[in-house]
Amino acid sequence: MSEGARRRVVVTGMGAVTPLGNDVAKTWEGLLAGRSGIRTIQAFDPGRVPSRVGGEVVDFDASGVLDRKDLRRTDRYIQFGLVVSRQAMDQAGLPQRVEDELAERTGVILGTGLGGVLTLFDNVMTYMERGPDRIGPFMIPMGIPNVGAGQVAISFGPLGPNFTTVSACATGGHAIGEAFETIRRSDADVMIAGGSEAGFHESLVGGFCAMKALSTHYNDTPEAASRPFDKGRDGFVFAEGAAAVVLEELDHALARGAEPLAELIGYGATADASHITLPAPGGIGAVRAARRALEKAGIEATEIEHVNAHATSTPEGDRAELQAIRTIFGDHAEKVAITANKSMIGHTLGAAGAIEAVATIMAIRSGCVPPTINLTDPDEAAAGLDLTPGRASSRNITTALSNSFGFGGQNAALIFRRWND
Secondary structure: OOHHHHOOEEEEEEEEEEOOEOOHHHHHHHHHHOOOOOEEOOOOOHHHOOOOEEEOOOOOOOOOOOOHHHHHOOOHHHHHHHHHHHHHHHHHOOOOOOOHHHHHOEEEEEEOOOOOHHHHHHHHHHHHHHOHHHOOOOHHHHHOOOHHHHHHHHHHOOOOOEEOOOOHHHHHHHHHHHHHHHHHOOOOOEEEEEEEEOOOOHHHHHHHHHOOOEOOOOOOOHHHOOOOOEOOOOOEOEEOEEEEEEEEEHHHHHHHOOOOOEEEEEEEEEEOOOOOOOOOHHHHHHHHHHHHHHHHHOOOHHHOOEEEOOOOOOHHHHHHHHHHHHHHHHHHHHHOEEEOOHHHHOEOHHHHHHHHHHHHHHHHHHOEEOOEOOOOOEOHHHOOOEOOEOOOEEOOOOEEEEEEEEOOOEEEEEEEEOOOO
């Protein structure tokens, strides 16, 4: 085994901004309480779109990482990314700005599914109404997807590998997984990794509605709209948010006196090569991603005690994931505690995998699995499985799997283990 393959990777910091709260503690409290962050959309008048509910971040304040001038020159998705990266760095005990060798050995992978679409749409409207000479000079640096990662480096100093993953709803999982591999192959000792999304715009919601992806049956009861694995599910709920983790080579973390929060031991990435929006039959792409992660972790499927499911609340997607879970775990499937965070948060697209990775780590650390809410009439495909319906469940979790799947057939699987020296 090569030296790089022997490098162990631990999580030393986490940050989150979600419809349930603007840090990890508030988000986790909301998840455990089974509280819904889904409301009638406030970002625009939703009267013209069939789906009028969403998971919006409220009372968000980025003034701690940006001055007044830079706030005006920074898209909302970038602001989210800066805030969660700073939160994660603070918990990890990293300085306000990394310098010297630490800066050289620290990198950033901040993914996004859509990038600065709010900026892009606003400037397109300006172009249509007033002409190209009225387009703002910050349209491009505020709008392109890679600038979120770039701004984290500009603000906090990392000089190592810096790029963006863009793989729809698998983005956050891929960002963390690729950061893990970056450390394992010794291209960095520390990586800030995660996903950020801020796309509440009428045209985007309308676009997802046009492809019949969003829930439209629960406009009068927003908190009931996201219902993974339930027979009454009719599409996902559009949402925004961000999360980031600090990943660190084990010896480097211990030498700094940092506390490992969990160990990341496995990562798998695959393609369905099947359909642009629907999962491959039987969720076989998800199966192959999980099996690759298990192989890399050097463990058997029976060692997994908890699955944080992708579970978007779409009819075909949820059914395929249930089939995949049965294939991956076999007879062990009924012993695994499964949860669907999107029942409370909605679908944050490129941020989802990162937010759910944080929730997976918190489940391991707290010994408690958040509920899947709105699960009143489970799909027949879920028979016998523990989907944690209604309320949180106390579970002694050592090892857990977090699933992320994206349009285009892109799959990511992450395996976390309780830290034990």
